[in-house]
Amino acid sequence: xxxxxxxxxxxxxxxLASFLYFDLAFMVWVILGPLGVQxxxxxxxxxxxxxxxxxxxVLAGAILRIFMGVLVDHLKPKMAGAIGQVVVIVALFVAxxxxxxxxxxxxxxxxxxxxxxxxxxVALPLASRWYPPEHQGKALGIAGAGNSGTALAALIxxxxxxxxxxxxxxxxxxxxxxxxxxxxxxxxKDAPECPPAKPLGAYFKVLKDKDAWWFMFFYAVTFxxxxxxxxxxxxxxxxxxGLDAKMxxxxxxxxxxxxxxxxxxxxAVADRVGGIKSLSVMYVFAALFxxxxxxxxxxxxxxxxxxxxxxxxxxxxxxAVFQLVPQRFRKEIGxxxxxxxxxxxxxxxxxxxxxxxxxxxTGSYQSGFVIFAVLALAALIxxxxxxxxxxxxxxxxxxxxxxx
Numbered sequence: 030x031x032x033x034x035x036x037x038x039x040x041x042x043x044x045l046a047s048f049l050y051f052d053l054a055f056m057v058w059v060i061l062g063p064l065g066v067q068x069x070x071x072x073x074x075x076x077x078x079x080x081x082x083x084x085x086x087v088l089a090g091a092i093l094r095i096f097m098g099v100l101v102d103h104l105k106p107k108m109a110g111a112i113g114q115v116v117v118i119v120a121l122f123v124a125x126x127x128x129x130x131x132x133x134x135x136x137x138x139x140x141x142x143x144x145x146x147x148x149x150x151v152a153l154p155l156a157s158r159w160y161p162p163e164h165q166g167k168a169l170g171i172a173g174a175g176n177s178g179t180a181l182a183a184l185i186x187x188x189x190x191x192x193x194x195x196x197x198x199x200x201x202x203x204x205x206x207x208x209x210x211x212x213x214x215x216x217x218k219d220a221p222e223c224p225p226a227k228p229l230g231a232y233f234k235v236l237k238d239k240d241a242w243w244f245m246f247f248y249a250v251t252f253x254x255x256x257x258x259x260x261x262x263x264x265x266x267x268x269x270x271g272l273d274a275k276m277x278x279x280x281x282x283x284x285x286x287x288x289x290x291x292x293x294x295x296x297a298v299a300d301r302v303g304g305i306k307s308l309s310v311m312y313v314f315a316a317l318f319x320x321x322x323x324x325x326x327x328x329x330x331x332x333x334x335x336x337x338x339x340x341x342x343x344x345x346x347x348x349a350v351f352q353l354v355p356q357r358f359r360k361e362i363g364x365x366x367x368x369x370x371x372x373x374x375x376x377x378x379x380x381x382x383x384x385x386x387x388x389x390x391t392g393s394y395q396s397g398f399v400i401f402a403v404l405a406l407a408a409l410i411x412x413x414x415x416x417x418x419x420x421x422x423x424x425x426x427x428x429x430x431x432x433x
Contacts, residue, residue: 039159044171046217047156049209050110051175054148056182057117057202058086061139062260062381063186063281066267066274067195072132076268080385082132083260084378085139090146091374097150098367105219106155110148114210117145118203125200146256146374148175150367157355157362158220162431163300169351170296176289176344179259180282187263187278235361235368243415244354244365245372247308250408251346253376254315254401258340259285260381265394270329280333288340288347295348303432304353305416309409311346315339316405323398347373356431357423376404 061068062083069079100109120141129135156172189198235241262284266277299307318339326332350369358365380401387397424433 039156039164039168040218040220042216043159043218043220044156044168046213047152047172048175050114050213050217051148051152051172052178052181053175053206053209054114054117054145054152055175055178057121057178057206058090058142058145058148059083059179059256059260060142060182060186060198060202061086061135063183063263063274063278064190064195064198065264066187066277067190068129068135069264071195072135074132075389077385077389078132079264080261080382080388082135082139083264084257084381084385085136086142086146087256087260087374087381088378089140089143090149091143091371091378093143093147094150094367094370094374095364096367097147098154098364098370101151101154101367102364106151106158107213107217107219110151110155110217111210111214113144113148113151114206114213116141118206118210120144121199121203121206125196125203128196147367147370149370149373153351153366153370154362155217155219157366158222162356162359162429167293167297167300169355170293170348174289174292176255176259176292176347177286178289179256180285180289183259183263183278183285184282185278187274191275233364235358235364240357240415240419241365241368243411244350244357244369246411247408248347248350248369249372249376250315250401250405251308251311251343251350252370252373253378253380254319254405255285255288255340255343255347256374256377257380257384257401258336258343259288260377261384262336265384266329266332268388269325269394270332272329280329283333284336284340287337288344291341291344292348295345296352297348298345299349299352300432304349304356305412305419305433308346308349308353309412309416311342311349312405312409312412314342315346316402316409318342319398319402319405323395323402325393325395352431353419353433356429356433357419 124138152172156168160168186198262281263277266272266280318335322335355362384394384397388394420433
């Protein structure tokens with residue numbers, strides 16, 4: 030398919046609204062990570078507390094994606110997204126107006142920021158339902174490139190915190206959030222073929238299908254690695270190499286931009302060569318680069334290079350997973366996006382928290398990175414085990430026009 034046929038196939042304004050909503054939601058979802066150096070200094074947090082602080086929004090977002098996925102199918106994506114945006118805007122306003130004065134309050138704010146992380150379960154179905162199977166990788170890759178919001182947080186938040194104080198960053202974030210909210214309300218439209226709502230219990234019947242669990246595991250590694258690193262790298266570069274908060278944020282932004290901007294490429298490559306083949310290659314590279322960085326490279330620029338390569342692999346893997354999911358679960362895409370997204374968030378929570386606990390317990394981040402590299406290899410083994418069955422059943426050439 031050429032570029033023009035893709036533009037004609039769906040609804041570009043909704044795709045743009047999905048991207049912008051997703052982008053800014055992810056920006057505030059992980060904002061405690063880029064602000065972590067200043068918050069930890071003011072509140073006197075240890076390594077384990079810093080790790081948990083940046084991991085709580087990821088875990089809350091993971092859990093809330095299930096509920097948001099159900100809400101998407103009951104209220105339709107546009108309304109579910111509007112509700113989520115209002116909750117996040119109110120939470121940030123309260124944090125800015127009244128301030129954050131304790132570790133416990135940062136964790137509470139993190140729970141509310143999890144609603145922003147649940148935007149994943151809205152933005153992808155909102156975009157996906159407008160596009161036919163042969164364009165799913167590209168459409169979901171573009172919408173999913175909202176991952177770049179995590180890079181915006183790393184790039185901008187530490188500098189703003191240094192200039193205006195980290196509490197005021199929450200207030201400043203309200204400006205773009207409000208603008209995108211208005212744009213979203215005006216231009217986003219639900220696809221005509223949104224399936225009718227089913228009883229709540231019907232959504233979880235999908236968990237009886239073993240393929241659902243495979244997709245959840247595969248995404249727990251790719252997206253979990255991406256968001257776990259996005260949440261943790263500012264603190265990592267500050268602790269490991271002594272970079273100040275602003276420079277550590279720049280280093281983190283470079284890594285996250287790499288992972289987020291290649292997500293559409295990952296989807297497009299998966300459309301062309303098949304999601305299984307693309308994802309298999311990405312797991313190999315992700316495991317390799319995480320293994321390399323675990324040794325504790327002597328210079329910050331060396332670690333930056335390897336993290337960029339790891340994030341490229343993980344970002345393309347994210348696009349590949351969501352080239353496959355709509356082919357297998359098109360009628361259940363809302364709840365599957367929630368479930369798979371939840372698993373990705375759980376993977377991110379594990380990585381972010383384990384890095385903090387590893388540093389606290391052993392004085393090194395090594396074990397946290399090594400275990401996640403092993404998980405990437407385990408995902409590769411699992412994908413190899415199911416690929417023949419997938420290509421001869423729901424992914425067979427006579428059943429779909431998409432490459433599996």
